[in-house]
Amino acid sequence: MNAWIDSTRAELRRLMLWPATWVLGGIWITLLFAFVFAFPYIAYRSGDQDAFQGGPTSELLASMLPQAAPASLIQGTPMFGGAVAMIFAALVVGNAYGWGTWKTVLTQGPGRLAATGGTLAAIGACVLGLVLFSTVFVLGMSSLVAAVESQDLVWPDWGETAASMGGTALVLGMWASGGAFLGALTRGPALSVGLGLLWTLVVENLLRGVAQLIDGLPAVVDRLPGSSAGSLAGALSSASGDAEGTPGVLDALSGPVAAGMLGGYVVVFLVLAFALVERRDVA
Amino acid sequence: MDDDIVSTDRLTKRYGDRAAADRVSLTVRRGEVYGFLGPNGAGKTTTLRMLLGLVEPSGGSALVHGLPPGSPGALRRTGSLIEGPGFYPYLSGLENLRVVARYRGLGRREAEEALERVDLAERGKDRFRTYSLGMKQRLGVAAALMGRPDLLVLDEPTNGLDPAGMASMRRLIQDLSGDGQTVLLSSHLLAEVQQCCHRVGVIVDGRMSFEGTVADLRGARVLQVGAEPAERAAPIVKGAARAEVEQARDEDGRTVLTTEASGVDVPAMVRELVADGVDVHSVAVRERSLEDVFLTMTEAQR
Numbered sequence: 293m294n295a296w297i298d299s300t301r302a303e304l305r306r307l308m309l310w311p312a313t314w315v316l317g318g319i320w321i322t323l324l325f326a327f328v329f330a331f332p333y334i335a336y337r338s339g340d341q342d343a344f345q346g347g348p349t350s351e352l353l354a355s356m357l358p359q360a361a362p363a364s365l366i367q368g369t370p371m372f373g374g375a376v377a378m379i380f381a382a383l384v385v386g387n388a389y390g391w392g393t394w395k396t397v398l399t400q401g402p403g404r405l406a407a408t409g410g411t412l413a414a415i416g417a418c419v420l421g422l423v424l425f426s427t428v429f430v431l432g433m434s435s436l437v438a439a440v441e442s443q444d445l446v447w448p449d450w451g452e453t454a455a456s457m458g459g460t461a462l463v464l465g466m467w468a469s470g471g472a473f474l475g476a477l478t479r480g481p482a483l484s485v486g487l488g489l490l491w492t493l494v495v496e497n498l499l500r501g502v503a504q505l506i507d508g509l510p511a512v513v514d515r516l517p518g519s520s521a522g523s524l525a526g527a528l529s530s531a532s533g534d535a536e537g538t539p540g541v542l543d544a545l546s547g548p549v550a551a552g553m554l555g556g557y558v559v560v561f562l563v564l565a566f567a568l569v570e571r572r573d574v575a
Numbered sequence: 576m577d578d579d580i581v582s583t584d585r586l587t588k589r590y591g592d593r594a595a596a597d598r599v600s601l602t603v604r605r606g607e608v609y610g611f612l613g614p615n616g617a618g619k620t621t622t623l624r625m626l627l628g629l630v631e632p633s634g635g636s637a638l639v640h641g642l643p644p645g646s647p648g649a650l651r652r653t654g655s656l657i658e659g660p661g662f663y664p665y666l667s668g669l670e671n672l673r674v675v676a677r678y679r680g681l682g683r684r685e686a687e688e689a690l691e692r693v694d695l696a697e698r699g700k701d702r703f704r705t706y707s708l709g710m711k712q713r714l715g716v717a718a719a720l721m722g723r724p725d726l727l728v729l730d731e732p733t734n735g736l737d738p739a740g741m742a743s744m745r746r747l748i749q750d751l752s753g754d755g756q757t758v759l760l761s762s763h764l765l766a767e768v769q770q771c772c773h774r775v776g777v778i779v780d781g782r783m784s785f786e787g788t789v790a791d792l793r794g795a796r797v798l799q800v801g802a803e804p805a806e807r808a809a810p811i812v813k814g815a816a817r818a819e820v821e822q823a824r825d826e827d828g829r830t831v832l833t834t835e836a837s838g839v840d841v842p843a844m845v846r847e848l849v850a851d852g853v854d855v856h857s858v859a860v861r862e863r864s865l866e867d868v869f870l871t872m873t874e875a876q877r
Contacts, residue, residue, distance in 0.1 A: 294680065295647065302677035306663055309670060392661025396718065399627050399657070400678040401650030407678070574629040 295402040299410020300417075302397075307414050312383060317422055320376045321429060327372075328364045329433050332356055353441060358434040361448045362456035363529035365430050369463040370522040371540030375492050377422075377464040378471035381415050382484035385475025385565070395574050408569045412472055412562060419468050423461045427453070452528075459528040459551070463521040466554045467492070469561035470517060476568040492518055514544040517557050523550035580605045580726050580757045581626060585635035588621050595621040597781040598635060603726075603759050608752045610772030610789075611761040614873055618781040619761040620658050623730050626759075627655055640726065651679070654724040656732060660715025664704035668695055668714050671703055675718045689717040694743065708735035716747070727751060727758045733767060745771050765869055779873050793863045798836040800848075801856035805830040808853045815844035829856055836860045 307313050336352045354360060388394045388411070397407050438445050467488075474484035496518040503510040513519060522540045527547030529538075545553065581603035588596045596618040603609040613619050624630040626637060628645010642649040662671040672686035690699045693713040698706070706714065712735050719727055732748075733741045748758055748771050762768050768775055768789070775792055777785040785792055798816065802808035805822060809832055813820045816834040825831050841858060848855050 298677055298680045302674050305677060306666060306670075306674045309666055310663070311665060391663060392659065393663060394661070395629060395657060396661040396675060397678055398629060399650055399653070399655045400675060401647045401653075402678055403647045573624075573631055575624075 295406035296409050299402045299406050300413040303410045303414035304417060307418055316376050316380045320373055323372045324368055324426060327368060329356055356434055356437040357443055358431060358438060359446050359448050361430045361434050362452040365427055366456045366460045366525045367529045367538045367541055369460050370525045373464055374467035374521055377419055378467040378488045379485050381468040381471030382475040382488050383481050384415055385472045386481035386484040389479040390481055398574060404570045408566050415468055419464045420461060423457055427457055456528050459524050462554045463524060466517060466557050469558045473561040473565045476565045515553050519544050520550045520553035524554060578605050581639050583637040586625055586632050586637050587634035588625060588630060589633040594781045599783050601776045601786055605757055606755055607773040608758045608771055610768035610775040612768050612775050613778035614763055617778045619778055620730055623657055623728055623761060652724050653726045653728060654719030655728040656715040656719045657730045660711050662703045667700050667702055669699040672718055676721055679722055681722050685721045689721045692720055693717040709737060709740045712736060725757060727756060730761045777872060784872055793868055796836040796860055796862050798834050798839055799859045799861060800832045801829055802848055802853050803830050807851055808832060808848060811847050815839050
């Protein structure tokens with residue numbers, strides 16, 4: 293057990309000192325700020341109904357207030373957040389091969405399971421940290437909007453907020469596990485990031501387009517990682533706000549089914565990542 | 576207590592049809608500096624990787640500290656630098672060592688001590704990516720030293736070092752050996768092995784072709800006679816040595832005859848040469864250079 297803790301601490305230290313960790317986290321927060329607050333606010337101020345994703349201006353304002361925070365938090369995860377988490381994990385694991393640091397780490401004697409577990413746990417800790425910070429950020433920004441627009445400060449339902457945080461963690465965690473798996477599979481940062489992005493941004497959308505041609509394919513496509521993530525985001529955001537029209541947010545699966553699929557993917561990706569590092573030679 | 580800190584028995588690694596290491600059997604005894612010698616691509620690094628558990632052998636067996644290679648117990652007591660140092664380029668040298676120290680379960684002081692040991696303390700705060708090849712190599716050695724492991728496995732540790740760096744690396748290895756640490760050192764540089772190793776193993780094309788002391792490897796001393804004309808000198812030298820005589824030319828283009836030195840009455844041979852009207856330019860009894868032995872050995876195998 294000590295080896296697991298030592299490995300996690302060592303890996304966390306090097307991730308916290310890695311500029312890429314902060315750059316990627318910063319990108320996610322910037323996207324969150326831009327698409328949840330900045331653009332809707334500009335549209336709201338302009339009073340033009342068609343300026344940003346349409347809808348009456350009162351709805352636009354409501355989407356920026358604390359009550360909509362649970363939806364605000366999760367609606368960006370299927371597309372941008374997932375991609376950011378996947379890139380991060382793929383870089384962490386892939387670069388360890390590229391830099392030759394796996395070799396250094398494994399020869400320190402933690403054992404391959406503990407070394408892999410430490411790396412994955414450190415990635416998980418970063419994802420959880422990001423979820424916590426995003427929650428605080430969204431609540432803070434929405435309170436600011438409420439104050440500026442002289443709206444009553446009504447906090448969101450805390451149960452819904454917790455569910456949204458859990459869902460966000462699950463979606464980001466699923467993509468991060470996928471990235472870690474790809475990093476271990478391709479043993480390098482470039483191919484793993486490329487393949488991951490190709491999947492999240494292109495392949496699933498194309499499959500969605502052709503699914504109708506083959507019997508039974510739609511059901512499969514609905515259960516792919518991106519669709520499951522989109523469905524969970526759809527299910528969790530519909531309660532507190534309307535996320536329809538947000539790219540990647542779907543209603544293909546019910547919330548529990550989507551969460552179950554995501555949990556399954558996390559387990560599969562992690563097991564594959566462990567198996568790949570455990571069994572293959574480090575050359 | 577077993578005196579062999581590393582022992583392998585017909586350790587083999589195949590990549591497809593090619594055996595990178597073919598039935599390698601070697602033993603490293605506690606407290607010695609063992610030179611693992613071979614040309615590039617002979618299988619040195621592959622063998623060392625198997626000893627550290629990075630590569631799974633295709634056949635044979637090995638024990639390190641009496642344990643299976645790559646087991647945490649064996650690795651905790653082994654420091655290693657394999658085929659170039661692998662560090663995080665964005666971290667400073669010191670931070671890199673601190674990360675490694677955490678993986679090893681060591682305290683923070685270890686990293687600073689190790690840096691001082693390889694003369695990198697002054698540049699410890701600079702990022703690894705700004706280091707020269709020699710500094711990177713030294714940082715790799717520093718990481719291997721942390722925690723004072725009983726066994727150090729160093730794969731071509733002087734790679735990329737300038738002459739001063741090489742000399743200080745040799746001193747470091749001798750110090751480590753003086754402190755009772757065992758060093759398994761691979762190299763394609765004979766001078767390095769000649770100067771600091773107690774025993775050597777030679778690997779060529781994946782196979783061990785020799786294991787023993789440096790003196791054993793060199794074998795007997797040789798007699799070199801610079802004398803002309805060769806056709807008159809050679810039979811006399813051959814008669815005196817009662818062994819085969821090799822002919823070569825020195826840098827001035829004169830014939831040099833080389834044969835085994837043992838049992839030759841040198842003054843008598845020289846008198847005989849002079850009496851026969853042969854011009855004698857030089858007479859020397861030399862130990863064979865390791866390089867000669869090595870080249871003979873590698874060519875014989877090919």
